[in-house]
Amino acid sequence: MQWSDFLAALTFQAGYNSALVALGALLLGLAAGGTGTFVFLRKRALVSDAVSHATLPGVGLAFLLMVALGGEGRWLPGLILGSALSAALGLVLVQAMVSRTRLSEDAAIGAVLSVFFGLGIVLLTVIQTMASGRQAGLESFLLGSTAGMLRSEAVTIAVAAAVAALLLFAFRRPMTLVAFDPGYAAARGTAVNRVDLGIMGLALIVTVIGLKVVGLILIVAMLIIPPVIARFWTDRVDAMVLIAAAVGGVSGWVGTAISASAADMPTGPIIVLVAFGLFVLSLLLSPARGVLASALRYRRFQERVHRRQGLLAMARAEPIHDRLTLRVLRRAGLIRADGVATEAGRAAVAAAALDEARWAHVRRTDPGDPVLERYDGLTALDDLLTRDQLSDIDRAMPGPGIA
Amino acid sequence: MGLEFLQLSLAPLLIGVLAAVACALPGNFLVLRRQALIGDAISHVVLPGIIAAFLLTGTVSAWPMMIGAAGAAVISVALIELVRRLGRVEPGAAMGLVFTTMFAGGVLLLEQSDTSGVHLDVEHALYGNLESLIWIDAEGWGSLLDTGALAGLPPQVARLAIVLAGLVAFLWLFWRPLAISTFDPGFAQSVGIRNGPLGFALVTATAVAAVAAFDAVGSIIVIAMFVCPPAAARLMTNRLGRQVAWSVGFAVVSAVLGYVLAGYGPLWLGAANSVSAAGMIATVSGLILAAACVLGPQRKRTGEAAA
Structure with missing residues (x-):
């Protein structure tokens, strides 16, 4: 050509x-x-x-x-x-x-x-x-x-x-x-x-x-x-x-x-093949329905789950063995290479533990609360409730909630 | 008449009938499962398969081409599934997308490669060359018992006979599970029939029939025979066994009548040349279906009075 x-x-x-x-x-x-x-x-x-x-x-x-x-x-x-x-x-x-x-x-x-x-x-x-x-x-x-x-x-x-x-x-x-x-x-x-x-x-x-x-x-x-x-x-x-x-x-x-x-x-086959080429590009690259976009979405979700579970494990002082969890935490600067929590890591652990304790408290005291519908193990109560509601919960909770 | 018929017409007639029946048998289940267009899709993608096989082996021989065609059929089914799942595309559109693209690829391959020395072209793939499959070794009716002369029969006869026997065996072995999973997949699953593998086996059987018949008669007859005789039979009866029997009958009548009309019809009308037998066989099967649509005793849906 x-x-x-x-x-x-x-x-x-x-x-x-x-x-x-x-x-x-x-x-x-x-x-x-x-x-x-x-x-x-x-x-x-x-x-x-x-x-x-x-x-x-x-x-x-x-x-x-x-x-x-x-x-x-x-x-x-x-x-x-x-x-x-x-x-x-x-x-x-x-x-x-x-x-x-x-x-x-x-x-x-x-x-x-x-x-x-x-x-x-x-x-x-x-x-x-x-x-x-x-x-x-x-x-x-x-x-x-x-x-x-x-x-x-x-x-x-x-x-x-x-x-x-x-x-x-x-x-x-x-x-x-x-x-x-x-x-x-x-x-x-x-x-x-x-x-x-x-x-x-x-x-x-x-x-x-x-x-x-x-x-x-x-x-x-x-x-x-x-x-x-x-x-x-x-x-x-x-x-x-x-x-x-x-x-x-x-x-x-x-x-x-x-x-x-x-x-x-x-002519005919070439036109069809050009259209098919555009189809393949769309299948891969479309932001909402494309293969790459959904792979990225999946990956991001996976990282959120591992980060959260890693933080909760640290709050319970359990050792973490999962490689992906360690990598996610390390890359976010929450732990050092030797697995010890950094300054930011300790704060994040505390926040995650507090959040989990709040959820548990709401579940125990008010099982009919509509906010419980939103519980998926990843979303923080901070994102769902107002500051007043949160301080009400914190006051009603038995201990300080932080391990 | 006798010798001429043996040499020129017996083999094409036989091949036409075998191909028609081989396609009509699995076609019954495809029509009932609303997958009639799988046959259409497969017969389109056979083209890139045989061309790829030709380019790889460099010869026009039957087995590599049939393997290539079957491979292309399997690839197309997988691609349709892939497009449907990955892109969440509606099945009809996914099928249309895949088979037109693969056909376009086949035509491009054909045009780009040097196939000038061999007889391989798109027209041949579409409407075959039934008329050229002659039995030149025949010397009289006695040749039917003479193994030496029988060996001179076009190889398609034996190939189609083997495929047909395989299809009959498949249907005979899996008749009950196939019938149950076709009419009531939910019930089939509850009694332990595995719908998925069974459906795949049916599609594979379809592909084998399509590829074997395609080689002999081109893709039009293949598509027509997958759909028309079973659809006409569906309008005749409510019993699956009888439907299959009707469809075989219709397929045989289409093949014989179509071949005769194509070969001798123009002569009766005073024209000098015969017309495409493949096209005529498809046309006759369509006329049978049209008659069944107007007259078939079970043409209405259940619940509607047959007028």
Whole structure:
């Protein structure tokens, strides 16, 4: 990969066509990430997999029809229209199977996905045997291909993706409401079914636009991965839509740039792998839900427990053998290297012992006190009660409480 | 007709039927456990597995590729669990994330590596090449008894037969615990059935079936056969035993009818070339499912009157 080529592609300087393709992929990623958020929140990520596979027979039939009418079979808007119709049929069939029969959604998805795809392959083999079909290159719809894309096709994709993004913006409120709390939405009189259908309709639009860029097998990743990433960084629906759209846009943009600047880099898979890279980063680094953050939290909790238990053991003049406890105490400057308490250590021991004695006193004299709910062996009573309450307890306690 | 059928059609038909039945059997339990899409996920991740195996060994031979595919299937199941647990991601999304990524990785590996000298491409992985599995050594019906000629059968026949026998044995041995843990996991646990290992065994059986069938018929049939015949059978009966029997019947009919329609259908319609048998088999299984959805005696949920 040439860095200069990559930078040129990234800054839309690699020629008019590549710039259009990169812009189209960016807009597609935006629309897909935003739409995918609602699909994800309604837990229907895999329904979009059925929708995307169901596009194939539509592509084949549209091609055959356009050729039969004496036209050019590869006309992209016609193929997109055909794929949208068959995808819609697939979506309706999934819904019908779930609502009319005892089959569950996963079986309905699997059935529609495989059967429509199988029928699509049958049609592709028919087309391959036709004279006009040999050069059709409809296989590029399976995995997407931006190499050799016509200018008119790039424009179609960019415009359609922009329209999808606008639709997403226009209907964001009802979709947010339904995604967040369908029960409340229904009680307010929102037609939940219709909004659900709208969400899947948008997913369908994104899917058919993405066929040419990412391909029908991988387009579902554009709907799934960005919202999963966004969920790591926020708990708010509106922020999640924005983050997912941004992630999708960046994946599409960077992915096409990488794909354009090196040989043998298929666009669709590269876009998906860029998105997956962002996912791994989020999984590790997210402050609230990331793996590193929770490891740190666990570690800090562990240190608090060992510090407290170590101090209490010192208060009872018991020897400490646990290595982690010794290390925690030593690092906090509470004991010296030989295990003897320092000045600060003796103060901390006294404070811990006093606190434990206060807890014990409250437990004995007033077992119904709500403050006891907060006892976890780590929290000091100082943090929970006022100074007056503390001095009341200290006065009522039998001894001085300090060992 | 006789000789031509033996040489050109017998082996693909046999392979199609064996693959369909091998997938439909575990598919019954997957459909009942609402894990139908595991088959979908596994058949996607098989691609990076066989490509990695090819890159490591440098040859297109069956066993390393099957091991690679099975390895990829196991890795994908583990990854889905990992993403689900570590990231607290909803299972459907975790599955979609893992299998698309692994498939994308497979395609990239394929494009990056020099596989020009061998027949290994994405289309082949998707819809197989059932039609090319011919039995050229056959010289007449007597060849069926001639061990020398039988040795010339495509190796997929024997491989699928072994896998099918293994699956039948697995289901026969674990029928009761599998049935109990499928319908009532809580009760199963209380009588000492270990749901976790049993579920993993089922997924492993699924992966084995998928990998063996994938090699012969491509991933579309695999996904279709995991779902369609069992789902159609589910609409026919309320008894597990009968459901499995129905699903085997549907799988056989799909395979035979699909193969015949793909091979001879276009000729009847006046076209010169046959169409993809794999695609046609999937299509026929879908038509059977559609018929069952409209006509199946047990198509409604319990409590709803069958109209």
